[in-house]
Amino acid sequence: MSASENTRTVTAEQPEPHSVIPGVADLSDAHKYRALAVCLLVGFMTLLDVSIVNVALPSMQKGLHATPADLSWVVSGYALTFGLILVPAGVFGDMVGRRTAFLAGLAAFTVASGLCGIAPSATFLVVSRLVQGLASGVLGPQISGLIQEMFSGGARARAFGYFGATVGLATAVGPLAGGLLIAAGGEEHGWRWVFFVNLPIGVVAFALALRLIPGCVGAGMARMRGRIDWIGVALLGGSVIAVMLPLVQEQQWTGRGKWWLVVLGVLLLAALALWERRMAASGRTPLVPPSLLRIGSYTRGATLALLYFGGFTTIFFIFTLFLQDGLHYSALEAGLATTPFALGSAVSATLGGRLVGKHGRALVILGIVLVTVATGTAILVVHWVHGRGAGVAAAAPLLVAGVGSGLVIAPNLALALSEVPVARAGTAGGVMQTGQRLGSALGIACVSSVFFSRVGEGKGYANAFQAGAVVAICFEVAALLVGLVDWRSRKAAGAGDGPGARPAA
The missing domain is CATH 1.10.287 (Helix Hairpins)
Known part of the structure; x- marks a missing residue:
C-alpha cells in the first residue's frame, strides 16, 4: 500500500489531518502562543523532574537512610508509571478534551510533588514518585495534542521547535538545577527542594491553564466517551x-x-x-487504531525516536556517574558540566522548528550525525584528558551534541505527526512517547550494564564511560539508518520533505 493510500485510509474515518479543529481556529495568534507558553512551562517542569532527581540521590540516601533499592525505585518507578499511562492518557485526552486531561494531570502532579517533598520515609517517597510519574504521563500527550489542535503548517513546526527546546533544556538543566537546590538546602534535606520547587510553578500554571488553554474536544472523538x-x-x-x-x-x-x-x-x-x-x-x-500504525511517516518517526532516546539519554546518565563517582565532582559541578548541552539544544531546537518545513527529514539526519560525532569526540576527550579537567574539556563536544539534539527531537516529532489526524493527536503522541520511554529504559539497561561491568572489573570510570558511550553510539547510528529510510521513502513518494507535506495521490 502506498503512502497516499495509507493517508486516505485514515482520513476517511477522521477529519482532514492538516486542518485545525473548529473553535481553536477562532483564537487569536497571541492567545494560542500564550496557551503554548503554559504548555511548555508544564512540560519543562515534568521533564525536569526526570533528570533533576539523579543528582539528588546521595542527599536522599543520607536524609532518609534509603537503601540502594529505594533509590532505584525513586528513579525507575517514575519512568515505569510514566510509560505505563501515556497511551491511555492520550486516548483519554482525545475523548474528553485535552484541557480537562491537562488540568487533571497538572493538579495530580503538583500534589504528588508536595507529597514527595514532605516524605517521612523512603517508602513514602517511592509511592509518591509512582503517583508523580502517572500524573506526568497524563500531561505528556496533552501537550503534543494541544500543539496539533492549535497550530497548523509552519506555525505548528515552530511550536514543536519551542517544545523541542524545552525538552533539551529540561534534560540538560536538571543536574544544574538539582545541584543549586541541594547546595542551598543542605546535603541532608536539600533533596526536598527538588520537589518543593514544583509547587509554586504548578499553582501558577494551573491558574493560567484555566484561563488560556482552549476547552475543545478532539473532533469526531466525543462519541467515544464511555467506550474505552x-x-x-x-x-x-x-x-x-x-x-x-x-x-x-x-x-x-x-x-x-x-x-x-x-x-x-x-x-x-x-x-x-x-x-x-x-x-x-x-x-x-x-485503543491504538491499526490505521494509525499504517501511516509510514508516523511509524518511522516513532521508531527513530525510540532508538535515538536509547542513545541520547544514556549519555547523561553515565557522564554524570563518571563526573561524580569517578572525578568526585559535586552535584553542582556536575550540573555545570552539562550546561553547554542545554545551551546548544535551546538555540538549535528553536531554529529547527523554523527550518524543518524547508529541509524536513534531512535536518533530523544532520542532527543525528552531529550527536553521533560529538559522542565519539567525548570518548576521545575522556581518553586524552585525565583528572578533573575532563569535565571542562568535554564542554565543546557537549555543545555540539546539544546543537544536534535540538535538530532531532522537535523536528522528528513534527514530521512524525504531520499526517496524523488532529483528532488522534493525543493517542499518537502517547504511543510515540511510550516508545521514547522504552528506548530510554533499553538504552540505560544496555549502557549501564557495560559501564558497571567495567567499573566492577577495576578498569576505572573513564574506561567505563568510553565503553558505555560506544553502546550509545550504536543506538544513534540505528536511529540514523531509520532517518535515511524515511528520507528515501518521502522522496520516492514524490512528496515534499517538510511536516506540512502530504503524500502524492
Missing part, C-alpha cells in the same frame, strides 16, 4: 510493565530469569495487535 477499550488498556499496560520492569531493574535484579518478562511483553504486544484489529473490524474504537 479496557481489554486493550490491560494488554498494553501488561506489555509495557513486562518489557520495562527488567530494563529499569537490570542492576538490581540479578540472574537471567528476569528477561523472560521481555518475552511475555512481546507476546502481550502481539495479542494487543490482534485484539485491536478485531476491534477495528467490528466497527468499535480500538
